[in-house]
Structures are given as structure tokens and as C-alpha cells.
Amino acid sequence: MRFDKYEWTAISIMVSLFIIVGFVQGWSVSLVILNMCIISAIMTMGVNISWGYAGVINFGVMGFLAMGGLAAVLVSYPPIKEAWHVGGSGLGISFVLLIGLVIAVYFINKLVEKKSHKYWLNGLVIFFGVIIIRYFFLNATSKIEEVDPALAGFLGGANLPIIFSWAVGGFFAGGVAFLIGKVALGLRSDYLAIVTLGISEIVVSVLKHEEWLSRGVKNVIGLKRPVPYEINLQASDWFINMVTWFNSSKLNQIIDPDQKQEMLNNLIIDSSSLFVKLNYAILFFIVMIVIYYFANKAQISPWGRMMRAIRDNEVSANAMGKDIVKQHLIIFVIGAAIVGVAGAMLVTLDGLFTPSGYRPLRFTFIIWIMVIVGGSGNNLGAIFGGFVIWFAWIEVAPLTTFLINLFTSGLDPENAIRLHLLDSVPYFRYLLMGMVLLLILRYRPKGIIPEKVRHS
């Protein structure tokens, strides 16, 4: 990959921003922001692939993220044996019945010729089928939810390392995207936006209320980590040796052994938390680079060229014999799967799964602002957008506080307007996001790092 001057500037700006924050607010803060920036960049790349390459709009980001989060829970949480014991068979029966129902409907549609008969038969079979399935299903789920509701009350997971869930999250989100795409991709773009937004709300509300599956609004806490715990690090010799070695010059200046020990202890505690965050950052960075690499490869491949052709002129691409419906579905699923990976990573980073935390403003529209600002159709642009917007999202609060204090410094400290403004500091970030989006769309509609036009 070769970057031009402009892209190098963007990259160096990003790097220097984190270094500045590291020196001003501490390296811990800087790493926390960096981790979220990387995850945001992956989400942004996911959206960018479907929107930037092929012009398929995907406003269901929130739903795919939530599916990724669900994967993290289902993969890593230890199974709750008792719940399986009381509810497993009921769930199994309803699942088998559901498959039977689907097969029955399939055959009715295939065998019955007359249309009115078909509707009646379908209606009857589905109505009674659903009633029977509901009976088994509700029985089983209510039993599962009764198992130790304060700690469990759901099925648990597969007890595997959580890092597997990143791939599984991609599959979950991709699967849901496949279903949505089958239904909705024929629609005009702004309808598609509304429908995907709505379906993502449905996905989140299912996760919120099907407690047997995801523990719902009771949240799942204490998920496993792919990186060591601070406590274990503080007790391990190699880590202590490493910290001592790194800070040897600082430690050697202190002569008093007690003081020296105390300082070493503080250093170990600080650096253990830094070390954990750094580990996360490295893992996330690897994933980001891998996805970036393949996304770029795909973009310059013949397939990517076909996607651009479909995006730019659907009719002529169709005339050239490209199957537009199929390609749209493929790219929608790929984009959603990448978002799902990011969703699993997000839950891994937090260590907890809170379905009620998925809100469209934060998890759909902000991601879209990142894509538009960064530059749709350019993966580096998408990453840049993710970094810059998330950075601004976090750092705008201290900045506004500073600015408000500056501009109202002539006023009385107890002045009502001043106090009210200081109270509403968190809301200024929405103002900033809106303004940034409007300005970019007006004056630089292709984004900060626009798509490269390739003539080949």
C-alpha cells in the first residue's frame, strides 16, 4: 500500500493527537480513546464497504453491533447447566416444531396450485403452528428465567475463549444481514435506510426482552478477557522485573529502600492497567490492519471494479450481465459482518453486555457521520473518520468546558446562564457532530480523504 502526501498528513495528525493527549491527560486516557477509536474505525470500514463500494445504505449498524455483542456472550460465558436441564428439552421441541412449520409452509406453497386455497392453508397452518410452538417455548423460557434470576436466568454460553467470538459475531451479524437483505434490498435507497433502521430496533428489542437468551435488561457482566488481568500481572515476577527495568533510572535516584519499594508498587499498579489497555490496543490494531488489507485488496480487484460499476450506473451494469440483486446482497452481508466483528470487540473491551445501551444516535448515526466525514469509498478515509470523530466525541467535553469558562469569565461565577451552560456541556458534542456533518456535506461532499479514482 502506498500513501500519498495527503494521506501521510492525515496519519501523522492522528498519531500526534494521541501523543498530545498522552502527555496532557495521561497515557491511560490516551489508550482508552485509542481502543474505542480502533473499534469505531472497524465499524466505519464495515459501513464503508457497503455504502462506499456499492452504494448500499445500511442504517442497521446498531442491530449488527448488538448481534456481535450477543456472540461475545454466547461464546465466552460458561454454560448454566441447570437452565439447560429445565428448559433445554422444551427449547429443543419448539425448535424442531419451528423447522417442521417452515417445511410445511414450503410444501404448501409448492404443492397447492390454487391461490386462494394456498392463502387459507398457509394461514391456518401458521396460526395453529405458532400457538403450539408458543406453548412449549414460553414454558421452557419461563423455567429458564426462573433459574437463579439474580445471577443467571439465561442459558449461558459455550465457555470458549472470547476471542473466538469476534469471528462468530461476524457470522451472527452476517446471518441477520442476509435475512434483512433478502427482504429489503430491492427497496429504494431512502426506504432501505428507514427499513434497516427499524429492523435494527427490532433486533435490539428482541435482545432486550428475550431474557433466556441474552439476560435482557439484567445485563451480562464479568465476561472473560483475551488479555491478562491486572491482579495477576501485579503478582507475576516477569512483569515486576520488566517494570523495574523500564524505570530503573527513576528508581535508582531514590536511596531509601522503603520509599523505593512504595514507588515500585505504585508503578506496578499503574503500568499493569496500562499494559492491559496496550494489549487490547495491539489485538484490535491487528484486526483493523487485517480487515483494512483485505478491504483494500477487494476494492482494487475485478470484483471491486464491478461493485463500483454497479454503484455508478446500475442500469448499464445490469445490461452488462451483472446480477445486481445478488451483488448487493453479498456486499450488504460482508459490511454487516465486519460491523458484527466490531460489536463483539466492543463487548470484549467493556467486559459486559448491556442491550439497553444500544441507541441509534450513538451506534448508527455517529458511525455514519464517521463514514461521511472520513470519505466514503476510501478505507483509509473510513479509518481516519472513525478516529477523528470518536476523538472529537470524547475530547469535545473538556474543550467546551474550557471555552465556556473563557467566554463567561466576565460574568459572575454564580450567573445562571453560565451555570446552565456548564450543566449542558455533554450536549455540545451533538451540536458539533451535526455541524461537522453539515459542513462536510456542503463543502467537501466526498469526505476528508476522498475516494481515489482509478483509471485502469
Add this chain to the structure above:
Amino acid sequence: MVDFINSIVVLLNFVIIPGLSYGSQLALGALGVTFVYAILRFANFAHGELMSFGAMITILFTWFFQSQNIGLGLLPTALIALPFGILATIGLGLLSDKFVFKYYRTQKSVPVVLAMVSIGVMFVVNAIIRIIVGTETIKFSDGQKFIMKAKQFKVMTGLNEGLALKSSQVITILITIVLLTFTFWFLQKTKTGKSMRAFSDNEDLALLSGINPDRVVFITWLIVGTLACVAGTLYGLDKSYKPIIYLNLVLPIFASAIVGGIGSPFGAVVGGYVIAFSEIMVTYAYKKFFKYLLPENLEPSSLVQLLSTDYKFAVSFTILVIVLLIRPSGIFRGKVL
């Protein structure tokens, strides 16, 4: 017979009256979305915030009037404040059009870009609202809360079941009837209304026949601002005002507009009621209703609820998806005002 009347009263109290008032609010919102869609030709994601903004201004004026001891006695003070809210909302709509949407209209941008732009406007208006009033729930209804309490009804008729009639519900339904009648009269009978319909039907032809597009756009924002502010205020009066709620309300409103046939005002109104009633009917527990209707030995033991109320929101979207699959142009084949 008494049992039958009782069951009807149960339905009226828990399904029909709440459905009518919620449906009216959705219908007014969806009508606004439809106007923007038919004339300015984009899906306005900022419509919810427009409603919220109108409600907020109305609340601010309500507080002002309350502090001056100006009121309407039995009716909520918000009704006097409503005209000011409408003016402010129209102003906001016109401002956003002048500074934001107009540019893209003259550029003839694709609808998706305009939808993105409206998301930007949504963020800005959202921030302004939060900066001014915060995110707390605000109750601003005063005056008499109930026209008829459940107990009064029981005493009056001697039935087992009560029928409560909130004044906010009655006000909602009455104002909706007035506004809808006016809007449809305006569209069908006046010259300006006809020019708007022509504009939405075929822009080029309308321009050729001498219709002033700026005037059409101006009138559109007048109507949209009025509808949005009234819808937002009524929703706030009925359920208490919460700035975050309106973002969630955008989705059922879009669903109503699309289900009815986007671009068709009549469809938008019908869609609003369809969405509202299905949301309520699917999630209502019919146990009480059946208790009166069926003989004792057949009485249902469960709640007889199709879906738990948690899925209220999902219902409107399921309907939207089904309608789009079976009849993509909506119930009333929309496209033209």
C-alpha cells in the same frame, strides 16, 4: 347483555380511546413527513426533532404564562402557548431550509444525500433542545386532567368497568380533526393548494405553467411546521415531554407514512391510525375482555396477549416490512399529494 356492554367498555377504555389519541399524534406527524417527501422530495429524519422543538417552545411559553397567572381555567395553558410554538417551529423549518436544504435542492442532489443532510439537522436541533431544557422529563399539562373519571362512569351507568376520558385525549382528537379538515380543504379547494399538488405531481410541468417554486416551498414549511409543533405538543401533553422520546417517535411516524403510501396525505393519516391501533391491539392483554364475553368454563387462564408490551415498538416495523413486501407503494398508492 350487561356482560357484552362491559366488554365493549373495556375495549374502549384500554384500546380504542388510547389508540385514537396516539393515532392522531402519529397521523399529524406522518402528514408532515409526507408533505416534505412529496414536495421537497426527501425523507426528513429531523422531523421528530422539529416536533420536539415545537413542544419545547410551547412549554417555555406555558411556563411564562403560568408565571403571569394567565390560564384557560379547565383547559391546559399550553393551548395559548401553542401559536407561539407553531411560529417558532415554522421559523426553524424555514431557517433550516434557507441555510441547509435549499442548496441541495438547487443542486438537484439525490434523495439519500438530502436524508443525510437531514440527519445533520437532526443532530443540531437535538443539541439545541438539550442545551436549552436538558433531558429531564417535563410535565406541563395543567387544568382539569380528566373529563370523566372511571369511577364517575361506573356510578353513572352502573357497569362494572369504568371508562376514563383524559382531557388531553379529547383535545388531541378534536385538534386533529380540525387540522386535518383544514389541510385537506386547503389542498383540494384553494389555488395555492392545487399548485402544491401540481408541483408534487410533476415539478417541471408545474414550473412551466408559472407556479413559483419558492412560494410552494414556503407554504410547505408553513404547513409542516404547524403540523409538527401541534403533533409534538399534543404528544407531550398526553404522555409528558421528554426530549429523547421524539427520536424514537420518528420511526413509527415513518412507518405510518410509508404504510399509508408515502406522498399521499390521506394515506399518511390512515397509516398513523393503522400503526397506532396495531401497536396497541397486538400488545394488549385481552383477558378481561374475554372474561365478559365467554361463558365461565371457557374463561382464559392466560393473559391472551399476542406479544408482550416490550415489543410495542417492533410491531410498527413488522407491519412496515410486511407492507413493503406485499405492496411497496403503500395502502393508498402514494407519490402525489
